[in-house]
Amino acid sequence: MRRHPANYNTKQSEAVLACLAKHKDEYITAAQIGEHFQKSGDPVSRTTIYRQLERLVQEGRARKYTFDGTQGACFRYAEQPENEQDFYHLKCEGCGGIFHLKCDEVDHVSRHIFETHAFQVNDSKTVFYGKCNMCLPK
Amino acid sequence: MRRHPANYNTKQSEAVLACLAKHKDEYITAAQIGEHFQKSGDPVSRTTIYRQLERLVQEGRARKYTFDGTQGACFRYAEQPENEQDFYHLKCEGCGGIFHLKCDEVDHVSRHIFETHAFQVNDSKTVFYGKCNMCLPK
DNA sequence: TTGCGTGCAAAGGTTTTGCATGGCA
DNA sequence: TGCCATGCAAAACCTTTGCACGCAA
Numbered sequence: 324m325r326r327h328p329a330n331y332n333t334k335q336s337e338a339v340l341a342c343l344a345k346h347k348d349e350y351i352t353a354a355q356i357g358e359h360f361q362k363s364g365d366p367v368s369r370t371t372i373y374r375q376l377e378r379l380v381q382e383g384r385a386r387k388y389t390f391d392g393t394q395g396a397c398f399r400y401a402e403q404p405e406n407e408q409d410f411y412h413l414k415c416e417g418c419g420g421i422f423h424l425k426c427d428e429v430d431h432v433s434r435h436i437f438e439t440h441a442f443q444v445n446d447s448k449t450v451f452y453g454k455c456n457m458c459l460p461k
Numbered sequence: 462m463r464r465h466p467a468n469y470n471t472k473q474s475e476a477v478l479a480c481l482a483k484h485k486d487e488y489i490t491a492a493q494i495g496e497h498f499q500k501s502g503d504p505v506s507r508t509t510i511y512r513q514l515e516r517l518v519q520e521g522r523a524r525k526y527t528f529d530g531t532q533g534a535c536f537r538y539a540e541q542p543e544n545e546q547d548f549y550h551l552k553c554e555g556c557g558g559i560f561h562l563k564c565d566e567v568d569h570v571s572r573h574i575f576e577t578h579a580f581q582v583n584d585s586k587t588v589f590y591g592k593c594n595m596c597l598p599k
Numbered sequence: 600t601t602g603c604g605t606g607c608a609a610a611g612g613t614t615t616t617g618c619a620t621g622g623c624a
Numbered sequence: 625t626g627c628c629a630t631g632c633a634a635a636a637c638c639t640t641t642g643c644a645c646g647c648a649a
Contacts, residue, residue, distance in 0.1 A: 335629080353613080368631045373614065375629095389527060397613060413580050424578060432570045433589075440562060441594040442551045448590035451571075456579040473605080491638080506606045511639065513604095535638060602649085609642080616635070624627085 335367050339375040343385055343402045350388060350399040350421050376400050386447065390414055390421065409446035417458025424451070473505055477513040481523055481540045488526055488537040488559050514538050528552055528559065528588065547584035555596025562589070 342359050343351070351359075353372050360367045379385035380400075388399045390412075404410075411429055413422040433444040480497050481489070489497075491510050498505045517523035518538075526537045528550075542548075549567055551560040571582040 369613090370615085370632080371630055413574070413578070413582075415580075416583065416586075422580070424574070424580075426574070426578070428570050428573045432566050435566045436551070436562070436564070436589065440551070440564070441597075442553075442560065442562075442589070442591055443597055444551075444589045444591040445554065448554075450588050450590075451574065451580070451582045452586035452588075453580055453582040459579075459581055507638095508607080508640085509605055600649100602647105604647085605645085607643090607645105609640100611640075612638080614635105614637080617633090619630105619632090621630080622628090624625100 335371050336375050336378065338365070338367065339372060340379060340384060340402070343379075343400060347402060348421070348423065350390065350401050352397055352399055356400075388412075388448070390450065411446060412448075412450045413455065414450050414452050415455035415458055416452055417454050420455055422455065473509050474513050474516065476503075476505065477510060478517060478522060478540075481517075481538060485540060486559070486561065488528060488539050490535050490537055492535075494538075524585065526550075526586070549584060550588045551593070552588050552590050553593035553596055554590055555592050558593055560593065 338360065339356060342356050346355070346359070353369065353376060356372050356376075357367065357369055360372075376385060376387070380387050384403050386401050386403055388401065389397075390399055411424040411426070413424055414420075415422070430446075433446055433449075437443050476498065477494060480494050484493070484497070491507065491514060494510050494514075495505065495507055498510075514523060514525070518525050522541050524539050524541055526539065528537055546563075549562040549564070551562055552558075553560070568584075571584060571587075575581050
């Protein structure tokens with residue numbers, strides 16, 4: 324039988340996805356997902372978490388990011404937006420927060436870069452580093 | 462005696478900086494710097510490389526980046542541009558190449574994000590992920 | 600002697616892989 | 625039986641830290 328994504332899942336697969344959904348837009352790490360399961364009284368091995376995350380990314384149900392972190396580089400994961408819409412990311416170097424940006428002006432620049440500089444921007448992965456409102460001096 | 466940056470350097474410090482200069486705009490890793498010294502017949506310990514890189518970044522003579530890599534997250538380093546100018550980065554997800562972008566339109570968006578979305582963009586760290594000319598389908 | 604750069608070794612992280620087990624069709 | 629998800633342990637990385645040594649002021 325040809326498996327469809329919909330029934331290709333196991334308990335842990337769904338659990339990992341549910342965890343990403345619960346921590347919507349938080350861009351959690353594999354370790355954090357592990358802690359989540361630990362607390363919920365149903366621990367899942369780190370290995371399984373990584374394998375499920377990899378699968379979810381392959382299936383287009385999760386996204387993998389490499390944001391600049393304070394303690395070192397590591398991968399972070401988030402749910403794939405349901406409507407497939409793309410948005411830019413603002414990463415605050417002060418508080419570490421990650422914000423979404425949906426903005427026509429940026430879309431315009433994205434097109435401009437493609438037309439003028441022959442580079443096709445993948446909006447959802449693009450990251451503007453900087454300082455958020457709260458972290459700006461004064 | 463108060464040391465000045467100019468005479469605060471040792472052989473390895475200069476060597477690391479020279480290596481960054483030699484691999485200009487390549488955004489090399491600590492490991493690659495190590496290989497560079499290995500090949501040149503004058504090996505330097507990994508520890509020293511990291512320490513010199515940290516110092517160079519502190520002194521504003523090098524920049525530290527966290528680019529999304531294929532084989533995992535790690536830090537990459539590059540010379541600080543002599544004229545202190547900032548530019549955006551285009552990271553090709555196909556070939557892994559990193560390109561510089563100096564563009565008024567992007568500068569404009571940078572200001573727009575600050576004025577409208579209250580987020581101050583650090584231009585030199587901002588990364589547009591996507592596909593370069595060579596890697597675009599067709 | 601004092602300060603500091605250096606390098607070895609070890610530690611602390613994250614992520615991946617090998618292998619045996621167990622569930623389910 | 626056969627497939628495959630699971631989990632333990634170990635490996636492979638990257639980066640940082642502790643400690644002792646040696647050079648130069």
